[in-house]
Amino acid sequence: MGKIALLFAMFFLPAVVFASVPTTPVLPLAPVSKELKKQLIGTPVYIQIFKEERTLELYGKIGNDYRLIDSYRICNFSGGLGPKRRQGDFKSPEGFYSVGLSQLKPDSRFYRAINVGFPNAYDRQQGYEGKYLMIHGSCVSIGCYAMTDTNIQDIYRFVEAALRNGQPRIELSIYPFRMTESNMQRHRNSVYYSFWQQLQPGYAQFVQTHQPPSVSVSDGHYVLNSPGSLLSAPATGSTLALTQAK
16 A cells, blocks of 8 residues: 555656746747637736746636736836846836736826836835836836837726726736746846745746736745735835826
8 A cells, every 4th residue: 555655646746846836948828819809808817027038918817717818029128137126226126016906097108007016015125115117108118117009008908997897906927037947047146046036936826827826925025825815915105196107
């Protein structure tokens, strides 16, 4: 009986390890059809940003899973890889954020704007400062994620519809790159490596479960919660008073 149990464990262990951290490049997913995309306006959505690939991915909930609605080219971001730390460093943020209805700005001077919610609880515990960090149009950036006007209009439409249709907050994960083990090894000498190790489990959880990662902040670190938990780092400060924003 003991030998059978050992063989059973040996058979399933590699699958568990592989599911926890992607070890091979993750190929970009094919988005849903244009016909289905039109029908998904108002469904709950989730956003991932990958700096190195200059890509924003918009996911929509279909059944129990989040599937790729569309992928958009980021026109511009600034400051290279790594987290934003202070006002005026021209860095675009990285980490786990969330968006509520009050963070939308339809009359931005950059066409449309979505405040990402920087600084979040993690950023504040690190002493990071900044405000009005956006995903917006006009294709120019001094710390924001700039899109073409056509693309931000499309993204904004889905985000606003989801929030007005009852989604309390939209989770937004901003990564330096697709956080496979091979990419992590490629960047292992970066000064930001320990920070990126905190982000990788959230990326891996979405690859495995097709559910937005549930992340909280404890003792100055991102902590991955069990799937299905709510994000416990409320957005405050920079997410308010958007009448003063860009």
